[in-house]
Amino acid sequence: MGLGATIGATVSNEWKSTSRASSVITATWVFQGLWMSCAGNAIGAVHCRQHHTIFKLQGYIQVCRGLMISAVCLGFFATACALVGMKCTKIGGSDQLKARIACFSGLQYFLGGLCSLTACSLYANRIMSEFFDPMFVDQKYELGAALFIGWAGSALCILGGIVFFSSLFDGNSKSSNERNRYVYSATSYVSKPEKKQIHSTNVRRSPTEDSSTSKNFDKNAYV
Template identity: 55%
Template structure:
């Protein structure tokens, strides 16, 4: 029962993390910068993995898509690949996790389901690492440009999408670890269930054989002068 509860908790954590990672990919505010006037914010510059935009004080946004994938900076291409890999791995991890859980009726024997669930945990851990690496790489580029005194172009700050991506990656990694630990607990309990009882079996068999052999000692006959 404890392992089943752990698997359910791990599945909920990983699915929640995968949803957050998937929502991070199209989110607008990966990096943001503002230009303040005397009273209100006059313009907000923001960008993500696909486009860069500016929003004025009236709420009107003007966006420009990145013209060519080959002309992009290397870190944006790497972040795109890592985030897409994280989403795809999370999908396959969810399928394997659903099949490998003990509370489901598919997947075969308990040993096969345990292997599938362990594979799902490893896939979710890899998905979380991909998302964590992508967000950290993007954030490192923002902070390095922000604190570089020789950088004269527009400086940005960390956007909300990065924090969502970090949270989703953490949930995926934690849920995947719980999946792996629950499978290890099941294997240990299975080994304890087959404890060796050889000594008891030998003693019981010897007792049975001794009781089954008839007593061949000849009976004693006493004559009439035995008590004289």
């Protein structure tokens, strides 16, 4: 869910929208994203155009692009590692190795969530600084829906990373229990009497020897 929300926020065009309070024409509004700038009206017509070159874009937009792409890539590789590290899959090796793979996927989820959180917070900080700046005379914008989706996705990725990272301690505890399970099994082993001892019972002994042995052994000595 966190990865899906991060992808949805990355491709969305509603990172910021025009403020209706400062707009002269309320029937038309403009909303922008990391890749396109769109304009819509009350009729429902929407026209979008791409940002043609990255050299004319502002620096914070380029930084947000890189962070969101990094978050999506980290989330994709984390999902692939998580499928291998889960206990319900038959690939990945032992439980301890699966726990390490799950821990690595959790680290990727955590880093991806931090990248998405940083990008959305940086973009929102720029919008708010321009909105509350009395010296800023250009068009002012408000927070778009993509920012809230990105924040929710980053929170889910960070939470999922913590959950996967905790599986490493679970795997280590289970492996230690498996090692200590058969510690006492060697003491319960009873050796069988040798063949020579069995044949020695047929030898005829004197009454004195029988009396001496009866003191040391009970009736179940040869059972």
